[in-house]
Amino acid sequence: MELRAKGERAVLVGDDGTGAREVDVDSLALGGELTAALHEWAKVVHAVRRSVPAGAPDPEPESGDSATAVVSRRGHQLAERVAAVMGAPVRYEDPLSGEVSIVEPPVAAEAEPATAAEPAEPTPWGTGLLVAGFSLALVLFAVLTLAITLYETNPLLALLSNAVISGGLLPSVWLARNVPTWRWVAVGVAAGIALGWLALPFIVFG
Known part of the structure; x- marks a missing residue:
């Protein structure tokens, strides 16, 4: 033109x-x-x-x-x-x-080459499971110890203690579920709470 x-x-x-x-x-x-x-x-x-x-x-x-x-x-x-x-x-x-x-129309600037995506880091299963196991043992020990101690006073207090501990820890577990390192702690804590509830009937009715 x-x-x-x-x-x-x-x-x-x-x-x-x-x-x-x-x-x-x-x-x-x-x-x-x-x-x-x-x-x-x-x-x-x-x-x-x-x-x-x-x-x-x-x-x-x-x-x-x-x-x-x-x-x-x-x-x-x-x-x-x-x-x-x-x-x-x-x-x-x-x-x-x-x-x-x-x-001539201006030459468009060449697009910068896309940065190669960094390879995802391998999941540290060994270390992670070790941390999760330690957290599980610690929480389970604390839950059962408190439940047994309170059961001697009143069986309902053992049940109430489990409910209080679960209600206090579960929000933190939920927030930490996707955080590196802390997610393993969250898995251990959640498992400890679950095992604590499974063991509670044996304490109350044992």
Whole structure:
């Protein structure tokens, strides 16, 4: 496609297979700010052209005319923006000098290679089961010792002590179930509480 200034309007000209077709930039999804900038540039080009006497050649940007140089640079910058938005090369013919250039869309930065996923650490079954076993023994010993001591006073107190210990420890067990290292402690504590309840009938009714 080619960016042109036609009168006071900016247009894009492209070949649709049947010939050159002129499209007003207002009909393209270029964004309001870019569209307005294109038409403003076209108006300045039109004004510069009108300031040139009839029959005189168009002013060259290199001639020292600062306004002409600014118009030419501005047109090239807008062509770069259009190429970036459209994702396609834009042919830009300087409306004052006639110089033609092809503006390529910016090359997208290459995506950084995905970081290889770190291999999962092996589950420490040996150490974990040792910690779980120690926790189980400690909790079971504490539950049974308290239950036996309270049973001598009142059998219902043995049952109540188990309920209090279970209610106090289970929330912590639930929170620690997915925490590394502490999950093994949680397994041991849960198992100790469960075995304590299984052993309680033998204490109460034994």
